[in-house]
């Protein structure tokens with residue numbers, strides 16, 4: 001697989017790298033990292049990492065702007081994106097000459113002339129590191145830093161279950177080969193505004209926990225305004241609710257008045273939740289999923305379904 005991908009990269013003069021909307025460090029790190037790797041290996045190629053980004057992730061590097069129609073003869077590489085509708089900046093992948101998909105989410109849409117999808121991989125950044133070490137691609141320090149940050153972010157500092165022996169040995173090799181100053185990178189990754197810390201305090205105080213072990217919390221627009229945060233903030237904090245004795249699955253419902261929807265972020269340390277979230281216009285990983293609801297009305301049903309799931313899980317795992 002990696003060899004075929006390398007061959008295609010070698011073959012094309014123009015390469016576009018895309019990833020999902022609402023980019024996170026894994027999406028940004030893998031796309032920007034891969035761009036730098038290709039440029040390092042093939043300095044004459046035109047390579048672009050596209051999609052919108054936020055000021056919050058400025059430290060991950062710059063993204064490129066392109067006019068899509070000028071690149072239909074290019075190789076398109078789509079990273080970290082299981083479904084077509086969530087590719088940032090690409091309207092119709094069928095217009096491109098050749099498409100490669102590289103992803104670690106459970107597949108939703110099958111696409112790409114080549115598709116390397118493996119949900120046992122911790123992150124797409126990990127897959128890019130593998131790609132480098134199994135082909136003649138060259139890596140530099142800047143690319144290595146991007147990949148390291150994306151991997152650390154997606155594994156929640158090597159805490160998540162899909163952190164494997166392979167993850168550790170690839171990271172170790174990466175550090176050895178490129179000499180990145182990895183502890184320094186944490187300053188960028190984990191610095192947070194006080195407003196978000198205060199919101200986290202509110203969330204800890206107000207989490208409702210059922211007897212079956214479901215923790216849930218509604219975050220209205222009023223609360224978002226009061227804490228001077230944005231509708232995505234609570235979702236960014238949801239990983240900090242791991243390791244609570246009484247909580248098996250936890251979920252936040254955050255009102256987004258601009259998009260006129262409720263953002264749902266769910267995590268689990270046991271029950272498989274993505275199948276439930278799929279029924280609510282969402283999905284994701286087994287233990288980390290999200291969804292979008294039209295309004296708070298549907299929250300009750302989802303809470304009930306997840307609570308039921310916790311109950312089942314407890315019964316079967318006594």
Ligand SMILES: [Mn+2]
Pocket residue numbers: 026027080104123124154
């Ligand atoms: Mn990812």
